[in-house]
Amino acid sequence: MKFTGILYIAFVIVLVSALAPATAVLEEKVECIPREIFVVCLPAYESGSPPSAECCGKLKEQESCFCDYLKNPVLAPYIDSQSGRKVLAACGIPYPTC
Numbered sequence: 001m002k003f004t005g006i007l008y009i010a011f012v013i014v015l016v017s018a019l020a021p022a023t024a025v026l027e028e029k030v031e032c033i034p035r036e037i038f039v040v041c042l043p044a045y046e047s048g049s050p051p052s053a054e055c056c057g058k059l060k061e062q063e064s065c066f067c068d069y070l071k072n073p074v075l076a077p078y079i080d081s082q083s084g085r086k087v088l089a090a091c092g093i094p095y096p097t098c
Contacts, residue, residue, distance in 0.1 A: 056091035059093055066096040
């Protein structure tokens, strides 16, 4: 019984140490470059057309930046306006809770 317990503890330690580098990578903050989003998403914002896959990809990449964008009066309408919310919804991205 003791051997099984030690084996189980060793397995958990190995598993946790193997996942630690992956967790660190996930916590990296993306560089917030609003121009990257708005250039590819502008047609969707202006015309109400469905966003392109490239637009959704850029929005997902910079999702961690949305709260900063909301603090900027120039950028906030692209997230907080009706068209901004529609683009986020069409891409399957939840509205940020800051």
